[in-house]
Amino acid sequence: MDTTERTEQALAAERRKRELLEAADRVVLRDGPGASMNAIAAEAGITKPILYRHFGDKGGLYAALAKRHTDALLASLRAALDAPSERRARVESTLDTYLAAIEGAPQVYRFLMHPAESASPGEQGFDVGRHSAPLLRRLGEELAQVIAERVDLGSDSERLARVWGHGIVGMMHAAGDWWLGERPCSRAELVRDLADLLWGRLAAAGDREGGPGF
Amino acid sequence: MDTTERTEQALAAERRKRELLEAADRVVLRDGPGASMNAIAAEAGITKPILYRHFGDKGGLYAALAKRHTDALLASLRAALDAPSERRARVESTLDTYLAAIEGAPQVYRFLMHPAESASPGEQGFDVGRHSAPLLRRLGEELAQVIAERVDLGSDSERLARVWGHGIVGMMHAAGDWWLGERPCSRAELVRDLADLLWGRLAAAGDREGGPGF
DNA sequence: AACACCTTGTTACTTGCGGTAACAAGAGTC
């Protein structure tokens, strides 16, 4: 058992794992998040126990699958977030990047965020809540870090940045989710409206008929 | 089959339904959201088919259960939202009401929002995504209506109000979720920070060391 | 050559859940 062989086998195992993940990806994107382990195994040309050997349980497969997409999304968002432009432009381009991503691959989005929907009834598919949260959490922390690095907040800046990071990510997520379902306006409009909200336009707007007491 | 009897029976059925819901509530809050229909039936002192007669399927039971809590939360939020005070005070008190609610009954909150977590492994319990969304959607629409009614936005005010409604609700939800898990600060601080965010403090803050190009 | 070992793969099983049929029993109605 020399080391070169060990690594070779390990590499082979990782390749295999990637292949399995790609098969799982195809099935999940085709059949929705309720895809059964049997179906995934069939698509990969093997049988269930092998999946379990590689991923432990269904949650493991899900997590591995989610990590791929999550990492890809995070990478593209980081690019927008780290651009050397004005803050408003950065915010708008980040929002737009996110919305373009979920618009371009809504199946992936629904898998990551709402795995229990969009499939034949009788679903009990992948557990959702346990895995959709991590993506949003990571996004929130990432944004918090960028804010803390680049924006001059007084004391308590770390806490403030984290609150805002998670809050903004939540705003983006909820608005994007609603928008993706109803398509009430164009992407550019949504981006502008959300940026306006962050820029305090709600606070600046006047009261309607009847004054502040109404 | 005179009408009085009909209504009496209908009333009895509704009472029964309420009893069943209360039993389901106890079980779900005790065993987590993965509680099986069998367990719920046992808690109610009956057997499964009766549950199915009353609620159709598990989703129906879930929906009925969620509706109770959702309605209660919405009612208390409406009160804060409709108070005759300044806008900032209203926003803060609404945020605080929401956070106090999820802080006071985190089990209920987790059931409504993350039903797949917090139970013994092997969960495939209630479908979550399909039902947590409605609460947030309703909240968003509700807030949108209040904004549209009370805030003077120029043209396109309806769309703007809806975008902001859903966005703000998402912000509140994500920040609350993160805060409930990590408890990084007091409730009052969180409320103030979120209100500051909505008041444009992020946009107003200066860049850190290196100017806008950095 | 024969042995042990590890990896990959299989078939066949158990367990547990959602959901449903089929049947039993009490209570009012004609």
Place this chain on the structure above:
DNA sequence: GACTCTTGTTACCGCAAGTAACAAGGTGTT
């Protein structure tokens, strides 16, 4: 007394997660 309606039961089906237990091929050791 027969009819029907509601409430309840037991016993079952189907299906998906997860788990032995076993088969076969390559590899190193003696």
